[in-house]
Amino acid sequence: MRVEYARTNGFAGVSVTYLEAIREAQAHLLREDERVFIYGQDIAGKFGGAFKATKGLAEQFPGRVLNTPISEDAMVGTAIGAAMEGMRPIVEMQFADFSSVALNQILNNAGTQFWRTQIPCPITVRLPSGGTKGSGPFHSQSMEAIYSHYPGLVVVAPATVEDAYTMLIDAVAIDDPVIYCEHKYLYYHLKANALPKDRLPIGKARVVRPGRDLSIVTYSAMVHEALAVAKDFSAKGIEIEVIDLRTIKPLDTDTVLASVARTGRLLCVGEAFPWGGVTAEVITRVATEGFHLLDAAPARLNAKDTPIPYHPNLWAEHRPNAKSIAAKARQILAE
Amino acid sequence: MRVEYARTNGFAGVSVTYLEAIREAQAHLLREDERVFIYGQDIAGKFGGAFKATKGLAEQFPGRVLNTPISEDAMVGTAIGAAMEGMRPIVEMQFADFSSVALNQILNNAGTQFWRTQIPCPITVRLPSGGTKGSGPFHSQSMEAIYSHYPGLVVVAPATVEDAYTMLIDAVAIDDPVIYCEHKYLYYHLKANALPKDRLPIGKARVVRPGRDLSIVTYSAMVHEALAVAKDFSAKGIEIEVIDLRTIKPLDTDTVLASVARTGRLLCVGEAFPWGGVTAEVITRVATEGFHLLDAAPARLNAKDTPIPYHPNLWAEHRPNAKSIAAKARQILAE
């Protein structure tokens, strides 16, 4: 599907949030591609979703933005069947955390469909992910590692307004199942001046800030924590290079290795649980494929190994933040 | 719960298989601890389970080995409720692969229960795991990485008859949820002369073969492939140290680091999918905590990044084996 990015840009000039970019991308897709429909809980009518990511779309595109029962497994199963029939369904999970009850359809049905039958399974599952104040153990999770561990899925996690827009459009264009992890914390916090005119494709990481002393490899909301740290250190003459992975699977190993080749030092930061997951995968790739590029031991920083706490005081300690990232960075630079 | 291992050893002298050890451990538990019951599909009656892991137990312990409907989510949910009430349920999944539909209860309910409420949740979920000839995409999976990624669970994967026995008894004694990954390939292939009289606790890895040139860190069925390679190399004067992790979470980092300190070289082998998972976690720990112990880049070997094929010819290529492990080992030793 050829896409003219932001051809239909209603935002040039005025500012657009990460959430609005997701809505605009879906409006664009519904407009440009009749195979696209959106399936999820509370997404239709005037309501437009728990986070308003589909606000107005049901009226604008009758019959193509459909409310579902509280049946995540069936939502994804239905999307798989529709995709096999040539449609391009987008499934909105109300929270990433609830995809746990759709996991079987995602891993064992969508993820195996093409390999088993050679029929592509172009579904896009939107996961409102990550922590926000007061959301607690079941409305804060980041599940990208679980979906990346199994074969047959593409997993993305946009960290910017521009990527939120172009990567969702590209996700739907891909003939394979894509898990689109959108970060709830960025919904309103993040603004851009306009929708992008072009884009970096899915599968490519981005050097969001160049540096020579340390590479911080991260993704999603943590990119912005890392950038704050980099800015801070720069004032003291230490230049941190910040890599936004953008795509969790396939991981852009080359861009990561090239960065470590420049800096010799690596810190991986993620908001998910610490055992395994994205940070372990990145460090493993550098250790196995770029061992001799490292001048010091690589390090990782993740959330704590407990459920995600409700209370803001506890949550602030549970997830990595600029303060804890800076502390880790200092350790590595001291080595 | 104090346990006299094999006090009730019906096997001294005669040989006992890995599967029999699992059955004997359950017989022992049912005999010694009235809080224990077993819950699963087709485990009761004369039938005794798809793999016969509970053969005879229903008759021997009336009302304590219960067949369930085909409802994995409810099986685990029911076990959680019973555990909160002071029981020690063992849930048998017919295949690990089907725990995908119980994943929510395992991760979000069992895994968070104690942290949220301070009420312990001592359930043991038995997962018949791993590949066997002709089993295909949905009867061959190894899910330990997914369960280890989330907080609140202990995950074990015995590789020997002795560990199958003692670790299951210890798993049920632990006040927390334990995911017990038993390997179907070892059920009949693996024999010992008797049930063990004592044991290494959960949480400790074992050096199953000492060596000075390379550490192969692995677990479950792959331990035996690694041992075959080590034996082979030893004939050529190369001494490979083989570490059996035994417990996936908590991972025994100290034993792994001590081995790499001796050998300076590391190969991690697992049967699961390659992205993330146990091998990435082990390499990450060595790279971050034992960087300077490494004389060469560490390496990993896993299954391929596709669903697990049915046909024996394809399956043989999909999983690691002595041949592919030996090839990787040679590479590392050549560095």
Place this chain on the structure above:
Amino acid sequence: MLQTAQRESKSKAAPPHERYLEAYRWMLVARVLEEKLASLYRGGMITGGVYLGRGQEAISAACGIFLQKGDVFAPLIRDQAGRSAFGEPLLDVMRTYLGSRQGPMRGRDGNIHRGRPKDNQLAMISHLGAMIPVMVGKLLAKRMKGEKGFVGLTTIGEGGMQTGASHEGLNIAAVERVPLVVVATNNHFAYSTPNDRQFACADLVDRAKGYGYEGSSVDGTDLTACLEVIGAAVQRARAGRPPQLVVASILRLAGHGEHDDASYVPTEVKKELFARDALELAEKLIAEKGLGGDDYLKKTRAEIAAEVEEAIATAQGEDAPVGSDENWCALSTRELMDSLA
């Protein structure tokens, strides 16, 4: 907190149900408490979501009031009346919402996710339907331990009934024939979703037969009916009958949460009989019959308001949890916690 509701009603006129005034009081406790929560929320004093049971108080009070010591209650998000009737201190509620470190969840979870499993009040996880099999396990274990005469009661919404978890839980309860009462409230909306996008059967009580349950329907705006129907279901379950499914009909008289203005609810729907306010109807009846004596309504409301204010004052005087003091340990077996660098 004064458990004043336990006191005998002193009215001369006979109430329509022997526990009518007691139940009404729990309805009022919930209403007064939740109105306070709403204003605290609007005042920015509460972090996270606030989910209210407005309109569901008669059903919920009837759920809590017939449970005895040794019974198990697994409430959901609109069960303040039942929670209070089952014995939850107001202070638990306020400590949880106001973020006191002394709350039952100690800041680890919030709002309606609170519970006291030690006292047989389960702490729900968010995933709808997940608590049904947990309740089954509690009841199964009690039977295995030789306990007798107990029941379990859990609640669910018409939306939650469409989850696979609730199906498996409802079915396994019948297979195990545990003494379970499931009270399903069809409040005509699941968040913003109306019934026609949730299920296609004429009446959810039709599901009872398919699970081997005894089913009954009740008008959730009528406290007398709720007490009779839910009371009878609890009695049948206690007597060893199969699991009970009670389907109650009301309209949710609040947003899904306090963040939600519920503007998606059509005005015609608000005119339906099921849209009436059970609390108003109860107070009308109490006034007409003069139950509870002079000024009963005013006095009761004042008492409850005082209890609520007291709970708020206490909770507000307490410290919040502090990250540095937190014991970051997800296992009860501390030595099995993985040491992740």
Place this chain on the structure above:
Amino acid sequence: MLQTAQRESKSKAAPPHERYLEAYRWMLVARVLEEKLASLYRGGMITGGVYLGRGQEAISAACGIFLQKGDVFAPLIRDQAGRSAFGEPLLDVMRTYLGSRQGPMRGRDGNIHRGRPKDNQLAMISHLGAMIPVMVGKLLAKRMKGEKGFVGLTTIGEGGMQTGASHEGLNIAAVERVPLVVVATNNHFAYSTPNDRQFACADLVDRAKGYGYEGSSVDGTDLTACLEVIGAAVQRARAGRPPQLVVASILRLAGHGEHDDASYVPTEVKKELFARDALELAEKLIAEKGLGGDDYLKKTRAEIAAEVEEAIATAQGEDAPVGSDENWCALSTRELMDSLA
């Protein structure tokens, strides 16, 4: 393969259903084929499990026979008759079981997991119930694309009906009002588990009402009844009625798989009416009425045996897949495959 069953029956005596002989022939195709599979399995010629539909042929044939081009079929593990009637070549079966690289799954999956989604015969995953919503999606998409007059038919066992997946799938089908027929076979065992540990309702057809389905029951040993009841259900779905649930009753006349001797089936159960062999009953009727003319039964069996032998010979002559030739790519977008060292 000769689709000889398409030919008109030449009998003088009127069959009890116009498609009786045609359906019988598909039953026999399944029986002969599966008897061969069983002996190949015993002879060690087949790797992995072999799951047979013995006893279920009348139901399954009736499932396949009324489906037309453009309809969708999602069979399960005991549907050989339906698969063949729907157009699956015998060669697909033999190539899959005998491990030919030319099989529909090319060695990537085996036995009853085979399918031809391009021809609207879905390839099941093992997780029971998971194919129901997939079927819903196929039907929803066809409607969105403006297709008309199509139906989907899927099958499930009495055990599979207890999964959360089947509940969500059955419910969402009714909410979307897709033209779906669900044929549930209660063969009284789920692997080794009898009904009393699977569900507690009197009859699974009682679930129909709770989902807003039209429900019907049928004696799965009676081919005429299966053709009438399932045929009528397909017709109703095609005519735009709500989804249809047909519950058929039989006994599984084989092990769960050929590895299983089914010694757990009590002898009394084998004496039940539902334990009769539908194929024997059909052949008895054909013989009595003299349907199909002289030697019809013997001739037909011989024809089919020949077709089966031909398929075996072809499959056995073909190469097995080779790991080194395998294209290890789980994505249709090759450039998005992660390069994992």
